[in-house]
């Protein structure tokens with residue numbers, strides 16, 4: 163390199179940075195590059211060289227996007243203005259209700275002016291610029307506090323490191339937007355990960371699944387959103403830099419020094435600052451908003467990322483301020499959800515799966531198709547009755563749909579002259595253990611609780627995230643340990659030894675130690691999670707919570723009678739019977755007792771800030787309240803009360819707003835339940 167004076171170097175560095183930022187914007191935000199990649203690389207190399215030789219590195223230089231910072235963990239980051247989630251409207255009626263609520267709140271009959279934006283199915287992030295320079299990038303987290311992922315955010319080229327001077331000049335601004343993974347590149351990423359994993363395994367190294375440091379717990383990403391999230395939360399930013407992430411800005415959080423009048427001004431500023439944005443449309447009145455949401459839904463496939471709805475926002479910032487927020491959502495915004503995506507394919511076979519509670523589910527094995535970049539090979543057919551109703555046969559062409567993370571399902575058979583084979587019927591015996599099948603209503607059941615398929619299902623659930631959360635003990639591992647005869651029930655997990663594991667395929671010294679360490683860590687567990695992990699029929703996370711709060715200890719729960727159980731709000735006769743049957747079975751009770759010797763139950767926390775007028779009381783809400791129902795509900799629950807949907811003998815108060823439900827009122831009168839107004843409720847709460 164020719165010797166330059168420091169002044170010359172500084173001038174060239176500054177020119178290069180501007181040049182590179184301009185090309186970044188053209189390439190990543192406008193998809194309209196001016197120069198070939200090789201020329202761009204040359205500029206970047208020259209910049210890095212000059213910065214190093216002349217000691218001119220600064221954090222907002224484009225060279226820092228590729229610096230490759232490795233961190234141990236992400237620091238918490240507090241948002242200036244909380245990033246709230248948005249309430250969902252699943253249909254047109256709910257969207258209109260939102261509009262009516264908004265008008266009522268603003269005490270106006272006139273049409274409201276809204277703006278409409280696509281709702282990205284990605285990872286929300288907030289970027290803080292101080293005096294125009296990107297200082298922090300953070301995930302949404304719980305809305306108040308996210309994770310500081312600045313080094314990773316900087317690797318995303320569509321994010322300007324410095325706000326373009328063409329836009330307004332705030333002292334501080336939080337840019338809100340979504341990090342997405344392009345659909346077109348998603349399959350390729352998974353393919354690469356699969357190959358990498360195979361290579362690691364061949365070389366006897368730890369596969370990605372248990373690579374603690376990078377926190378990659380998935381070998382393959384389930385969907386593009388997971389890929390975006392997994393890439394953004396890499397501890398090594400050079401990994402993030404290799405992922406083709408995009409950032410779309412959709413709003414502004416905290417802002418000092420510039421006063422935006424409305425959402426369209428914000429949209430204009432985002433464009434001027436150099437962000438990638440999607441169209442923000444002005445809609446006069448809710449009818450127009452609904453119309454544009456429908457148009458957007460029709461062309462959702464033309465985007466290279468998933469859009470799962472349209473966001474409606476009140477345009478005026480002044481009105482937004484008046485509307486304010488509930489405990490959970492802004493009152494000035496609502497997301498109109500799109501219907502699930504559908505596609506047609508062929509049924510290659512219909513197989514039968516045995517679940518953890520013994521239920522048999524027919525499953526359509528499909529000719530693989532892709533929806534939103536995800537390959538789909540199977541779809542649930544629920545029950546024999548469903549298969550017959552829809553008349554799905556092997557060889558048929560069917561419409562399938564997928565919504566979010568939900569398992570794909572068969573919607574209908576495409577009518578055709580050529581029908582598939584004969585109609586489906588359930589096998590007479592369990593496909594796994596040969597036990598004769600029993601019928602229970604519309605369900606088919608393998609009654610053998612020692613059925614290997616059921617044990618596998620129960621142990622997999624036991625180790626899963628919502629239960630004991632034992633990383634590295636997925637369905638495949640469980641299957642392997644069962645067929646080796648090492649696991650016979652859930653309690654066996656806690657007596658596994660390294661010697662047992664080392665003899666097995668796929669376990670090396672290190673991986674065996676890792677699994678045992680995970681198991682050790684899982685021993686501390688809340689009573690609620692413990693109940694949820696037992697696979698008691700009809701008991702899900704919500705019921706587990708109710709039972710844990712009511713009975714407080716396993717001893718109490720196991721000793722509970724039918725009467726004790728049905729007295730609990732949210733527990734019906736069917737559920738009570740199921741709990742009694744579960745603990746009445748000596749084998750299952752034995753497993754629970756063995757488990758209790760292995761785990762350490764955490765104490766149930768007492769609800770905080772109890773209010774004696776509310777605590778322990780059960781409320782039903784009816785009619786329209788001046789505050790959203792969710793808010794009233796969470797307030798009552800915070801004070802130790804309960805809110806249920808229907809009036810029964812266990813109800814203490816019926817809170818009646820305007821236009822109350824007549825059935826609820828009548829029932830409350832019949833039962834002599836206290837009927838109170840919203841004002842009365844507020845006085846009880848202490849508002």
Ligand SMILES: [Zn+2]
Nearest residue numbers: 592595608613
């Ligand atoms: Zn069976």
